[in-house]
Ligand SMILES: [Ca+2]
């Protein structure tokens with residue numbers, strides 16, 4: 001091969017490698033997962049809350065079909081807010097019966113299974129945003145300072161895999177086990193449990 005041909009050939013080979021790398025990165029980021037998770041709040045780096053409570057976790061989920069979400073609407077909360085019309089729902093630590101695949105973890109949770117505790121059952125507001133994309137929005141306002149005071153925290157959100165193969169993403173656990181035994185619940189442990197979505201990871205701060 002002469003020199004004139006050699007340089008373009010190398011560039012073509014390089015371009016091919018870059019395209020392959022981009023495709024691999026896209027696959028790793030979960031672009032092809034059946035369920036899509038998008039987190040609106042907090043954003044990375046936010047200093048959230050007042051008195052280390054009252055911060056939002058606000059997110060959207062898109063499913064392959066409405067039926068596969070297993071979702072229903074709710075407007076609920078602690079104490080007198082619980083199970084009242086027009087959109088009654090339970091309220092507490094663990095999976096959320098109204099959005100039964102959702103897994104929400106905060107690395108600084110001080111109650112239950114702590115950093116492995118699924119907080120989805122604390123979400124207050126669940127509604128159907130767009131039937132064309134089977135999109136559901138879900139919002140939580142943290143009602144107490146049980147999720148760390150004046151700390152750097154990491155939010156992780158995902159939807160559990162269809163573990164029981166009933167065609168519905170309704171398999172979120174009460175807590176995520178520490179699969180690799182390193183004392184932290186991270187994306188490694190979420191993947192070991194099994195997820196049907198991308199995993200959104202948001203580092204932020206909870207402050208007084
Ligand atoms: Ca299922």
Ligand SMILES: [Ca+2]
Nearest residue numbers: 182184185189
């Ligand atoms: Ca772990």
